[in-house]
Amino acid sequence: MDFNDTTQEAEFRKEVFSWLSANAELKDGSKDSLPAMSEEDALVRAKEWQAKLYEGGWACLHWPQEYGGRGSTPIERVIWGQEVSKFKIPGGFFEIGQGMAGPVLMMYANEEQKKRFLPPMAKGEEIWCQLFSEPGAGSDLAGLKTKSVLEGDTWTINGQKIWTSGAHYSDYGILVTRSDPTVAKHKGLTYFFLDMKSPGVEVRPIKQISGGANFNEVYFTDVKIPDSQRLGEIGDGWKVALTTLMNERLAVGDASGPDFEEAFNLACGHDLNGSSAIKDGSVRDKLADWYCQQSGLKYTKYRNISALSRGETPGPQASITKIVSGNKLQEIANFGMDLMDANGIVRQDDPEYGMYQMGFFGAAGIRIAGGTDEILRNIISEQVLGLPQDMRADKGIPFNEIPTSNK
């Protein structure tokens, strides 16, 4: 048992570090990052960086070289991730395309489409979004209603999507629709990709509880999509969607925000009831819980990396990450604000204090995004522990006869 790289891994790590050192700035501390700026400017900065990665041969590491990747092994991808986290790197725009749309195109698009769309995706020239959830279909995604009708070689799309991150700056989107409402709900779905500039696509920002607006409602009014942009067979959209969701769960990792170290340092530097907060028993009790959770996730990740290092598929342990880290963030955020006493509710510009307030809102979102805590517990119990699926009131019923909130 050790934490050492194999010779091959060590060489790769060295190569990664030396390229990053030549092209980016090292962080001072783990939470050190590039200065904040407007979304527009951040997008320019991120595109420049992604193009640099692409030219250097470091974009989408695990993709085949012919599509703009590097053909790297899973463990090389992990090493890249570890090294890149030591540097101040812009990001936040390409993850959905590269993490979810890319793999689906790789599996279902024709050769010509792969050659056309994957390299610009890897280079960050074209940004993709994911049009799945609807107002009436979130956790029950297969209950979606956006209608697709085929006439000749062209589909016509009508309906509404929601929670679409980055739709307002995306060039393309992946889309699941209902092509046949007369069959059971999982059977009547069809999957496409489309140009977000198509006539009839309207993007409206949704203001979030944090005040920001990263995601949108997207309305479709008689939007035309050529049949050549269908991914998978007609009526097979659920299967294609599952491929996407599996990749989403791999892509969604730790909640970002203050963690044990920040809470510990805050407690060391703050007074509570007349003496240092770190001396307080209740503070120590909570800190110990968070340390154990953070450490448990860290070493769970190490166990997975070890499996990858041996060329094996990691076990199902990774499924616990988002549940544990989202809830931990929510607790730490409240703890940090509590320690500031009444002043904890006054908006703080200093990131040392402001991050708890950001975490307060962010945690409420992370517990929902990419699978709610409840859905993830279902996934753990069904897919990891082999417990039965939930009893469904809609099983086998044609979609258009299923009771909904509106009936």
Place this chain on the structure above:
Amino acid sequence: MNFEFSSDQMLLKDQARKFLEGEESLKKARDVLEGEASFDENLWKSIIEMGFTATTIPEEYDGLGLGYLELCVIAEELGRSLAPTPFSSSVYLATEAILRFGSDDQKRAYLPKLATGEIIGCFAHSESNTSPTEENISCSFDGSKLTGQKIVVSDGDVADFAIVSAKNGGSVGLCIVDLKSEGVEINTETTLDPSRSHASFNLNSSAEALEGTSWESIQELLDRAAVLFAFEQLGGAEACMDMAREYAMGRFAFGRPIASFQAIKHKIADMYIAVELARSNCYYGAWALSTDAPELSTAAATSRVSASQAYNECSKENIQAHGGMGFTWEFDCHLYYRRCRQLAANIGSQAVWKDKLISSLERANQI
């Protein structure tokens, strides 16, 4: 990265599991719980024959000279099967104390007999209703004579000798007392988990020093043992999760298995989360223990706290998942519920270990 037990170690774990199942360890735990015996002598003999007691003892003292990772996987299986033997007292604590702090003579005298199970050791530390500290230890040792009282000594009534914490002058250290010697009064204590035996000592007897030991040595001993106890707790926690899962799959209510209700599924998912966090933290502890890493005290406290939490979660929710049957004497749920409490208490409470964890991080922060 190779943060995993080796295939040989996993094979040993598998052998230990099958061996303990074959020995009906769980049934024997119930027999000890319900009967008069302090532990199961046949199971203990078989464990000795398997060489488990000799695991980390060097070959020069008739041991197997294996590492702590091997002992960790054995501990997990002993915990899973609730093995009613003095293994933890004799191996994680007494053997470890002699190995770490004994003189050459003491090692020669004790280790070969500990390896072959000819003698059983235990560790006597608690004295009162509060956790032991360097200040409140009142047992005293003058270099040859030991006086005072110890309570809740696991396996105190079956052991041949005890490692005892006592004040010598101004500081606290460790000494060895032969429990058959004159002036040692042993009283069996009834605890919440009668599948493990406990005793109190009235001591007014001769003893020999473990030279050079201090309060820090005791903490070191407890840290090392904590990793091994954490593996026992991990094994127990996972056994409870498996029991809850199996019962919920087979038990029908409202025309369906109760495992199809989210209230039950999510409960078992939460057990899984607790077990996986504990497992990963235990691996961290195992790594630190087996490599004598500088962060052993942090790793030990982390694995101990995390495994105690997992066992607590799983043993209580296992009863809940079983409904009324879980509250019956007949079902095994309570054996785990009891053992969980026994293990959570025997080398210091959760509050003590959480405090140790934060203290060790404070020290690391100052360096």
